[in-house]
Amino acid sequence: MFRSLQSRLFLTYLLVAGLVLLFVAVSLLFLLLRSPSGDQRVYLSLERSLPTIARGQGRLLLELEGEELNSTIERMDQMSGARVILINPQGEVLVDSRSTESPVPEEVLQQSGIGQEIVRGRFGKVGEGIWLYVSQSLVQHFRIILASPRPTLMNLRLWWDSVLRPILQAAGIALLLSIFLSWLMSRWVAAPLDRMAEVSRAVAAGDYDQRLQPGGPEEVRGLALTFNEMVTRVQAGRKAQRDFVANVSHELKTPLTSIQGFAQAILDGTAQDEESQQHAAQVVYDEAQRLHRLVEDLLELARMDAGQIDFHQDRVEIITLLSAVVERLSVKAAEAGVDVINKVGQLPVLIGDGDRLAQVFMNLIDNAIKHTPEGGQVSLWGEYADGWISIHVEDTGPGIPEEELSRIFERFYQLDKARPGGMDRGVGLGLAITREIVRSHQGRLVAQSELGRGSRFTVQLPVVRADDTTLAVDRG
Structure with a gap:
């Protein structure tokens, strides 16, 4: 159980929602119990009863004595539902309707208000019962106190219907809603992953036409x-x-x-x-x-x-290298009736593999000779700008169609498949190898062509300082 991602996400969301609701409920209950709202109700109830007793019965209480006074105090207790305490001007308790309860502290007995001011307060100890009281002065400096026990958990029934029941109902609705939202969220996250697993299995089985629709987070x-x-x-x-x-x-x-x-x-x-x-x-x-x-x-x-070819780091005089390559191909160019014109002037020294770079230009010039008709020419020239050397090999052949220009560096791709066989026939790997060698020197090989006017291949190589011991041939 709960092995799938969706079920685990659902359980996680549900636990988080449940814990949040539980924390809110406990916190709210704690705040309600600690808040003065319950005390305030008691005070207000006592204050509503106090004026009636003080004005209507106050003078009468002073005229009574003994058992008659005790009986009157007990009736007031029953009528108001509060403990009634009468205090004389010396701060002594004359009569207490609930004398068996917690005694009234001395500081409460000596407390006095200004005029007809109603004084609020509390007395008692935790565990023995806390009493909330209101007091007011009577005639001749007598005082009357009405006291009631402070609300506790036993008093929850007093405000269950008005407070707790709506809170619990709202919490229940919120819990049901969180269950539904948790299921939606877990499905929203897990559904794309399930689809991805399904497509992965299809691809593993050989169906490479499968694709995923991006969705979810x-x-x-x-x-x-x-x-x-x-x-x-x-x-x-x-x-x-x-x-x-x-x-x-x-x-x-x-x-x-x-x-x-x-x-x-x-x-x-x-x-x-x-x-x-x-x-x-x-x-x-x-x-x-x-x-x-x-x-x-x-x-x-x-x-x-596989990156298994070692490129030697040597100083390469590009003009010397190109002169040697042109010399080696001079016989073939003469047999084909093609003039090879080397216009490359003085250029900065390169750090690279001279043999591999010679192979690059040998292949490019050889291809240019093959594709140039008799009487045409192959031109070489170079330039240096912004740390790069560019060597151009241009012929006056028939050119390369635009739709095929982007494919000439593909392996085994042959532009002229009608070329007759023999030693000069290639297999379409020369330009692929040439591009790999140039890339290994962190250079670029660019082809341009125009039908009827010929083609131009440009080798761009970065110039590395002659004293630099690192040749930039990392294929990354």
């Missing part, structure tokens, strides 16, 4: 939004995983099919002459190289994702 709404974002990312991750497996399978299948086919041609004698055998062997070699590059790229991306 702010914290629960935030949890629902975070949960939806988590499911979306998991769904995207699973889709990326499926796409990755499909792409790898496709990229492996094509070269393996070629290798198998031409190897079979050599084995079964289909390639009989030396030229045919040489061609088959060359195709097998080229496709094996392609497979090797694919495996190397996949391993490199996996190491980057």
